[in-house]
Amino acid sequence: MSAARSPFVEGAKALVTGGSRGIGAAVAVTLAEQGCDVAVNYRSHADKAGEVADRIRGLGRDCLLLRADVSDEAQVTAMYQELRAAWGTLDVAVLNSGVTADGHLAAMSGAKWRQVVDTNLTGSFLTAREATKLMYVGGGAIVLVSSTSGIAGRAGQANYAASKAGVIALGRTLAYEVAARGIRVNVVAPGFVDTDMVKGLSPAHRARAQQDIPMGRMGTPEEVAQAAAFLAGAGASYITGKVLTVDGGMIPV
Secondary structure, three states: OHHHOOOOOOOEEEEEEOOOOOHHHHHHHHHHOOOOOEEEEOOOOOHHHHHHHHHHHHHOEEEEEOOOOOOHHHHHHHHHHHHHHHHHHOOEEEEEEOOOOOHHHHOOHHHHHHHHHHHHHHHHHHHHHHHHHOOOOOOOEEEOOOOHHHHHHOOHHHHHHHHHHHHHHHHHHHHHHHHHEEEEEEEEEEOOOOHHHHHHHOHHHHHHHHHHOOOOOOOHHHHHHHHHHHHHHHHHHHOOOOOOOOOOOOOOO
C-alpha cells in the first residue's frame, strides 16, 4: 500500500503484544504493510517472532523484537524503556497477548485462574498503562484484543471469559480518561478464528462452533488484523470506547 493511501502516517511507530503467532503476527504484518514500523512483543516462540520480524523488514519497515511476559510488571516496564530508547515515541499499540486454560469452574484451580487472568487482564492493564504514558503528549491509538467469550460467556472458559470481559471494561474506561489527550482506545472482540488456540479443539467441537456462526466458517487472523488496523488508523478518527466484534455474525450487537 502506498503512503498516500495508508491510514497511517508513513513511519508511524506501532507496538503489537503477543506478536509471534496467530492474530498478533497478522496484526504486526498488516500494520507494516500499511506503513508502520512495528515493535513485536513475544514471551516465547522466539523463532516465530523472528520470522515475523523478517517479514516486516522485508516490507522495508523497521522492526524491534521485544521479549517480555506482559503479566510481569518489571518486564513490561523494561520493554517500554527499550522501545522509548529506540524510538522515543509510540503512535499505535495493539495489545493482543492472551492465553487459555479451560476447565469447568467447580474444578478449576486457583493457579489456572490466575494464569489466565494475570496474562489477559493484568497484562492488558500494564501494557495499556505504559502505552498511555508514551502517547500522553502526542496522542495515539490503543486497540485491546478481547473475545466474544468476554461478551457472551462460554462454558468451560470462566477464567478466559472473565478476563476478556475485564479487557472490554478496561478499554471503555481508559477511553473516557484519555480522549482529551488525543488518545483513542477501542476493543476488537474476535469469535472463532483459525489460530493455534482454536486448532486444538476436537473436530466435533469445531463443527458445533461453526453451526453457531451465520457465515458458516471460522475467521482468519488476517480478517481480525484488518479490523484492528482500522480501529488504529485514521479511518476511525472519531471512534473511541467501542467494541468491534469480528465473529461472522455470531454475537448480535
